[in-house]
Amino acid sequence: MAPLTRPFKSLHSPYPRNEEKVGGLDRELLLKISKNVRPNAITGHVETEDFKRYMFEHLDSPDVQCLLSQANLATQGLKDVDVSRFDFTSLGPAVVPKSSWWIKLSFAWLVDAEGRTVDPEVAHTVPGVQQLFTLSCHDLGDDVERLVQDVHGLPKSSDVLKFIQRCIAAPFSPFLPALPNFLLLSIKLQPHIATLAPFLDTLPAPFAWKVESPRLAQTFGNISYAGEEFRFRAYTLLSQKAKKAGDDAFGAKDRAVAVKAYGEALDHLDEAMRESHTEEQEQNTKRLIAICLSDRAAAYMLEGEGMEPALALSDAEEAEEADPSHLKAYHRQAKALQLLGEHGKAREVIKRALKLTKTGDSK
Template identity: 35%
Template sequence: MGMVDAAGRAVDPSEGHGSAGLRPTFMIYIYETSGKHRVMHETTGLPDSKTVLQLQQHLPTLKPFLDSLPAPFHWRVETREEAEGLSERIHQLNVKGVVASMELAEKAKSVGNEAFSRKERAAAIKAYTEAIGHLIDVLSMKPDLDEEAKAKNLLAVCYSNRAATYLIPGAGQDVERALLNGKKAEMADPSYAKGYIRQATASEALGKLDDAQDAIARALRRPDLENDKNLVDRLIDLLTGGKGMSNDEGTFKNWMLDVLINDRRSSERLSGIDGEWRRRCDEQFARWKR
């Protein structure tokens, strides 16, 4: 469910890479057989068998109390066969739950999109947050691979849309939260291009031009995104201060020399990027070979 530091404080996963002393947290869900109720138990670190089998662990303590309850109450420990049957029923509940939660997420996202189009920041954020909650529920219910991929993609869309909502100019604008949501979009689905674009926009607004360029370059290094024209447009915009590639031969070639060779950080950033970026550069060079 996330990461905590040595003091037990929650740490955003996007900020935890390479940090020492971080531990994962897990949530155990125990479903009541009708599907109407569930018990949740959170653990820090991978749960051990004693934590998972709580009833067996506490049975000696519980037995005298359970025996004292008057009829018609009765109790016993379920058999292995009963446990397997319950597992199957829980699976069926999860199957239905995935479908229901995906539908709720889609509806909430649509409400958010409508509010965003009207620039109603609070209403859009509320709706996207609701959608995100439903999608987290989906991912906790063991969806199949296709359902998981769809949920993660929609989760990335909702995080990205919430980032865009935080970037709307005016009262309530929060660029830092926009950046965090862009990072969460990338974590949910690294193939979703807009997550990187939101990060770049927020980083640029914060005056962190290198971070903005890094976000777009990270996306373009992915084989599934290297031909995304919007990402390449954004990279060129960031590299040229919004001017675009120059049509003057000397200016363009000097610029290419700077970004590919002279500026070490820039050259490292652009190293290994092919696809649409390489095609644009080659196309511009070709102007003076005719």
């Protein structure tokens, strides 16, 4: 599955036209599926999450099943590559002219001994808490990731070297082994240069590399922050527009249109959540997700042919998980359970809601 978590917007350019296989995946099949994926509303490209969402929603498709099978085989093949025996000097520059890659080290989150995410506020009470970092290789031309790797604790120099070697020799499928024209290393990797330089200096021209300067690192940080803020606001506005369409359709008792519109709002909110960079933005987005889920649950239960209480229950349960203080999530669960004949469970849901109202934590 790993290869299919990466953007596919570059499928039309970086690989030779005469290649039937792209990193172990069938080119024509990739393009066929990509044409069916709705482009990202902000960028106009088929982005990572757009492709993932389409694949998840069409798991019964023979084309999707075939691509998943190819991806799993390709992933296994990449795992078997021994980079210590790979002839890096035999590689020419990447197929895309004047390509540039950026190797980054980023703090991801805190995890416990089982790998589960830990809230920083309670981390001091959890035994075995570790920092999880992410090493990533971005193609700056398309802003796509050739390779991503999670590391428990700060990586060793040998870990960073092996990661760079895998970026070149064994990237995520559908990328092929290649060298960029230019490799930029994050300033956070400066402590590892003594280990990295001897290898990087052996790579054939026109390859070149350098480490970020403090000024460049700050500039990239500012650009990244500004981009996240813009995309967060844009996706939030798109979700509001889609929700309004859902509300109008719900008022007109048009179940199909309402469900579709609320689904689009949720897709935009998922994107907004990924772009959120403050706790306030994250909490506000979770509240909006809960609202849209409970509204879609209500749409599923509109009277008439096609009522789907099971789907309504699923949405309402997710709404409670997203925002436990959202009272409508409990109301929709109870109604769905009653429609399904689960009256005892419906009463338990109502009891949970009443506890919230008594403590004053409801909304």
